[in-house]
Amino acid sequence: MPKILPFQAVRPTRDKVSLIASRSYQSYTQSEREARLDNNPFSFLHIVNPGYKYHKEISGPERFQLVRNRYQEFKEDDIFIQDKKPCYYVYRIINREGEQFTGFIAAASVEDYKNNLIKRHEDTISFREETFKDYLNTVGFNAEPVLLTHPENNTLAKILTEVTKTRAEFEFTTTYRDTHYLWILEDENVLKTIQEEFKKMNCLYIADGHHRSASSYLLGEELKSKNEQHTGEEAYNFFMTYIIPEKDLRIHEFNRLIKDLNGLSKEEFLIQLDAYFRIENRGLEYYRPKKKHQFSMYLEGEFYSLQLRKTAYQFTDALSSLDAKILYDTILKPILGIVDLRNDKRIDYSHGINGMAYVKGKIDEGAYKIGFGMLPVNIQEMKQISDEALTMPPKTTYIQPKLRSGVTIYELH
Template structure:
């Protein structure tokens, strides 16, 4: 049973929300970031980049986090951000040129995370966990929700549709041509209906935001130890999440680009592959695999189809069925000598939304020797791996939607 809780969001006034909210800080190039900071005095990026005010670029660690807190207070004092008077849930709909997503922003429980009601599919880096925990502790807020997904639920969908017939609290189009709408749910009966509906949901799966959720839980544990009157109802016992039905997730694959053939020439490499795959030279055809356990490869000006020989590989659990794991176990590690796919300098990853053309261009430009593509992972594969207490390899899934920063803010 999943616990969700309404909260008093701090958010922009209706007239300024399009200017205050932004994409995630990491989504901007340096030039884009500088342009936003120079020409938009309302953007939340001024909060995240507090050194801009003092013309300082290199502010790090606790000093930077305290300045972030100060800029945040200034945004509240200047009236750009205001806290809602009563707790609520927030229906957020994002419509891109190709997809539409609609879910509920809510506070979710750190106890659910520890009790495996909220489940993760990726490993996290402890260094990043500690960094973000320190960030949350010093700034006192979180402006980007964790993306959680759950099996489609008619009761929850009914409530969402009830509100969507009304005028949104927010409705604006961002410069990337995405339409954003937000409705506020504050009626006690509707809040209770949503709380009860999520109590029937057995598992919430983290789709995006593994470090944010883990760091929030670490902070909660530490603050609970320091609080002699800890009750379990303090804001730090929850973290902000965007809960989206499984059917609305978009999952893309990551392509793999390898810098060398580990001392092999092309013919020797193909002979090694022939033991594991049925290989077909596709020439200049922009080949993309059409079924699981098939891969595309671009090497020396040619596309290849690689179909796994089932007799050459053992399927023994849900993870072993995953194409990213198959590629690692059969090619990247034994043939190309890449033991650590998280940190190896011989491999990079790129999310594939370009139809596979990037597989060819980066190799033709001489940046890499060989590239590999595969089909996207499905939500059922992710759930099977998670429910088996297994962890997926890094850069297996690129999941959308990517969420706005500072659309709603959760204070800790």
């Protein structure tokens, strides 16, 4: 049922794609951003950080307009070109660990998002939705696809296998040692087959990009209301996505770091913790949970294993069985007094790729008092949350792959 369409991407020229492609703006440290802006005139960061040209921090509508100006300059200088007809794009990433991600870049329908044919598992923040909607409306393009996932499909898998045997249009390796490939699909029969295969699916699931999806939907509704000749086929009715099979998705956990014990001594804290968990002091042993409802805890130079007591907690739905929710319901909120996981300054997060070694280091240096680790959510748990129209606690999943911005661009009007 989902409507997944080819589109006319705006792309860098082959000789400049490796220079243009960038990570998300927020993922760079200030020194990293400055180094790239100083030394690479083609970086996509010049577009999304237009104030650099004037040595000034610029925000709000003024920044949005300048982003559009920088983008138009890249087009005028033929750094970006647009494909002559709608295409699907096959995108592959092989990261430095050797993990491989391959899928289609395509346009997905905002109506499908509205009608829950594109399902979500995270809450979004209204202010961020509105801000990014206004940004999209002003700049007129989307340069970072929403990551969607679909069940195994033999027909699509065969197409991906055959296409990736041929020479890629783009092939470049980043300083992160990830290698990126892009193939262009133009054959009308192949395009039709891909579209029909997606139509056969009951739904797709958002893996990453909930705010981008929500903002694209809001923009579509706004522009539809202003267009008396609205047909439903206008560009603003769609948003750019990267769609990969479920087996290619990598879901990591977020570990929790807390700055204090909410006024409790170590002994008082452990006594309260005992009501919910069987606690074992592991000393210096680097402990990582081995199954669901187990947690790793690091406190005052020692690791602890926590095993949820079977009689201490009641499972009522898919959300209640998530380890991130259990941690919140049994420790973070009732014992440590952390209610607002998004905004409380006493809690911070580190994705599981860093492991508990990062957590231990931060606690040992005195930045935090205590840390918790857990196993990652699996794809079936994520889908069940979406199917039951529930939402996970903030910072439950860190999902790969992470795409580069500026490799394919979807123009909204």
